Amino acid sequence: MPDFLQSRGFSRTLPLVLFALAAAIPFGLSDYDTNLVARFLAMGIVALGIVLTWGHGGILSLGQGVFFGLGGYAIAMHIKLADLAEGEIPDFMQWSGRTALPFWWEPFHSPVFALAAALVGPALVAALFAWAVFHRRVSGTYFALITQALALAFATLIISRQDVTGGFNGLTNFTSIFGFLFAGPGMASALYWITLGALALSWLGLRWLLGSRFGTVLRAARDGENRVRFLGYDPVPFKVAAFALAAMLSGLGGALFTLNAGVISPALIGVAPSIEMVVWVAIGGRTSLGGAIFGALAVNLARDAISSSFPEGWLYVMGALFILVVTLFPQGLAGLLSSRSGKRGENPA
Amino acid sequence: MSALLHVDAVTVDYGGFKALDGFSLDLAQGETRVVIGPNGAGKSTLCDTIIGRVRPTHGAIRFMGEDISRLSEPAIVARGICRKFQAPGVLPSLTVQDNMALAARTDRRWWKALSHGIPAAERAFVAETLDRVGLAARAGTPAGELSHGEKQWLEIGMVLATRAQVILLDEPTAGMGPAETRATAELVRELGTSRTVLVIDHDMSFVEQLEAPVTVMHQGRLLASGTLDEVRADREVAAVYLGHTA
Ligand SMILES: Nc1ncnc2c1ncn2[C@@H]1O[C@H](COP(=O)(O)OP(=O)(O)OP(=O)(O)O)[C@@H](O)[C@H]1O
Ligand SMILES: [Mg+2]
Numbered sequence: 001m002p003d004f005l006q007s008r009g010f011s012r013t014l015p016l017v018l019f020a021l022a023a024a025i026p027f028g029l030s031d032y033d034t035n036l037v038a039r040f041l042a043m044g045i046v047a048l049g050i051v052l053t054w055g056h057g058g059i060l061s062l063g064q065g066v067f068f069g070l071g072g073y074a075i076a077m078h079i080k081l082a083d084l085a086e087g088e089i090p091d092f093m094q095w096s097g098r099t100a101l102p103f104w105w106e107p108f109h110s111p112v113f114a115l116a117a118a119l120v121g122p123a124l125v126a127a128l129f130a131w132a133v134f135h136r137r138v139s140g141t142y143f144a145l146i147t148q149a150l151a152l153a154f155a156t157l158i159i160s161r162q163d164v165t166g167g168f169n170g171l172t173n174f175t176s177i178f179g180f181l182f183a184g185p186g187m188a189s190a191l192y193w194i195t196l197g198a199l200a201l202s203w204l205g206l207r208w209l210l211g212s213r214f215g216t217v218l219r220a221a222r223d224g225e226n227r228v229r230f231l232g233y234d235p236v237p238f239k240v241a242a243f244a245l246a247a248m249l250s251g252l253g254g255a256l257f258t259l260n261a262g263v264i265s266p267a268l269i270g271v272a273p274s275i276e277m278v279v280w281v282a283i284g285g286r287t288s289l290g291g292a293i294f295g296a297l298a299v300n301l302a303r304d305a306i307s308s309s310f311p312e313g314w315l316y317v318m319g320a321l322f323i324l325v326v327t328l329f330p331q332g333l334a335g336l337l338s339s340r341s342g343k344r345g346e347n348p349a
Numbered sequence: 350m351s352a353l354l355h356v357d358a359v360t361v362d363y364g365g366f367k368a369l370d371g372f373s374l375d376l377a378q379g380e381t382r383v384v385i386g387p388n389g390a391g392k393s394t395l396c397d398t399i400i401g402r403v404r405p406t407h408g409a410i411r412f413m414g415e416d417i418s419r420l421s422e423p424a425i426v427a428r429g430i431c432r433k434f435q436a437p438g439v440l441p442s443l444t445v446q447d448n449m450a451l452a453a454r455t456d457r458r459w460w461k462a463l464s465h466g467i468p469a470a471e472r473a474f475v476a477e478t479l480d481r482v483g484l485a486a487r488a489g490t491p492a493g494e495l496s497h498g499e500k501q502w503l504e505i506g507m508v509l510a511t512r513a514q515v516i517l518l519d520e521p522t523a524g525m526g527p528a529e530t531r532a533t534a535e536l537v538r539e540l541g542t543s544r545t546v547l548v549i550d551h552d553m554s555f556v557e558q559l560e561a562p563v564t565v566m567h568q569g570r571l572l573a574s575g576t577l578d579e580v581r582a583d584r585e586v587a588a589v590y591l592g593h594t595a
Contacts, residue, residue, distance in 0.1 A: 213463075214463050216447050230402070232457055233457045238459050
């Protein structure tokens with residue numbers, strides 16, 4: 001690898017260059033393609049959260065789809081309500097024979113509540129859940145299984161309560177958000193830039209956090225939870241905070257994905273999508289923020305290309321990719337790059 | 350004389366097998382004590398019980414008069430007791446300096462960790478402790494890349510850095526050559542001037558260099574205690590050692 005690729009200046013300017021290139025995409029691509037990339041960027045935010053919990057915290061969650069869903073449904077519920085005339089209820093509720101809005105839909109009339117719910121909701125649920133589980137010193141494997149069960153239960157619940165959740169079809173047919181029409185001119189670009197901005201801010205925030213002493217303790221607990229305890233730390237709050245923040249990022253990603261895609265449904269948040277989220281990160285490199293974004297983009301692009309021409313094949317391709325990466329390159333593509341360049345230690349960038 | 354740490358008739362029962370069997374031990378403030386015994390005697394279990402990794406089935410651990418045997422592990426460390434594990438417990442992906450800084454932190458609450466670098470108040474202390482265990486030149490190396498002896502020193506340093514009053518060292522010289530062992534003995538003797546130290550080791554030349562009172566354990570019980578020469582002359586001790594490790 002040429003020297004300039006390893007220089008400090010290069011590693012500082014590379015993210016800026018990539019950001020500038022990404023920001024120019026709406027000028028170069030069609031609205032359709034811009035929108036596609038925006039969805040993948042939203043997935044990248046989810047992947048960043050997984051780097052925090054799994055890569056640096058050693059907490060493997062196979063249920064990030066739940067938090068993605070909480071974020072997505074929160075924003076979708078607001079859009080459905082905002083599209084209604086006075087006294088109306090959402091279309092799918094009428095079709096299932098309901099005549100009144102469930103009480104827990106009411107607060108989503110408020111855009112502020114919906115936005116807060118999309119971020120704080122997942123974080124709160126995750127914190128309570130993680131606190132209960134980590135206090136019992138549940139092992140990593142059991143934690144992964146419990147989160148997977150959670151994803152299954154959540155998707156099943158949504159499907160079974162068609163009359164209040166939209167069921168299998170999810171929530172879709174959006175008209176406008178905060179008064180802006182989804183089909184309006186420039187809307188695809190605007191949503192794209194918002195998503196890109198959220199991704200960049202999440203990346204910056206996590207870079208800061210992983211470089212802080214909090215990140216050090218988190219990695220220490222990952223490598224030797226007992227050692228950390230016997231040095232006088234309680235690792236539980238560190239792990240709970242990391243898991244809650246990852247859930248918040250997942251919720252943010254879910255909300256932005258929903259805005260860009262115009263739909264949120266159980267098929268996007270259940271067991272298989274939750275595992276897929278981990279696969280992006282495994283491929284990109286579980287301790288590398290940049291790697292995770294790259295993994296999310298690359299896998300989703302490949303998915304888009306493959307599943308349009310060969311719909312049944314995608315799951316096999318992903319499974320094979322996952323096994324290949326985990327067995328051959330446990331640190332993912334980022335690990336491959338840094339071992340080539342002879343870098344030591346973990347580079348959270 | 351009241352003991353600083355009082356292990357009071359502690360039994361640890363692993364489903365019928367008693368790793369500690371009504372074992373008692375007093376450590377006076379400022380004392381250095383060596384605990385020896387054949388493999389499986391219960392030495393590591395004694396440490397486990399003191400630091401709260403294992404809960405006694407019977408008996409109590411009293412520190413400054415207070416029963417600490419039901420406290421959480423971090424709470425016991427906060428009282429001022431810290432232990433070096435038999436298998437070195439350094440954190441491999443952290444640098445030597447980060448390991449030390451982690452141990453040296455005085456405020457261990459999570460939101461106090463939300464900033465970068467070593468707090469100014471702790472920086473000199475971290476550097477000084479690194480220097481004390483001879484690892485100042487290795488500060489930036491990931492701990493996983495240290496030699497076995499260096500890992501032992503780093504962990505001893507980390508235990509010191511917690512500012513613990515009572516230090517438990519479980520086989521600090523395992524895997525060290527004679528020169529490293531001598532340096533470790535020197536370090537432990539120096540620690541003994543300011544802290545209360547309990548040392549477990551199999552290496553008799555190391556134990557000799559410590560010149561400290563010795564307690565011999567066997568099958569979870571106290572077998573003998575006295576100076577090294579006294580316990581060496583003890584017929585029961587000789588029988589146990591010949592029977593188990595000769
Ligand atoms: N968790 C456990 N469950 C069952 N038995 C255990 C457990 N931990 C230790 N033991 C047993 O208790 C006995 C004492 O073990 P301990 O590790 O305290 O010995 P030790 O004196 O430190 O020995 P060594 O010199 O080999 O380190 C051993 O027979 C061991 O097998
Ligand atoms: Mg032992």
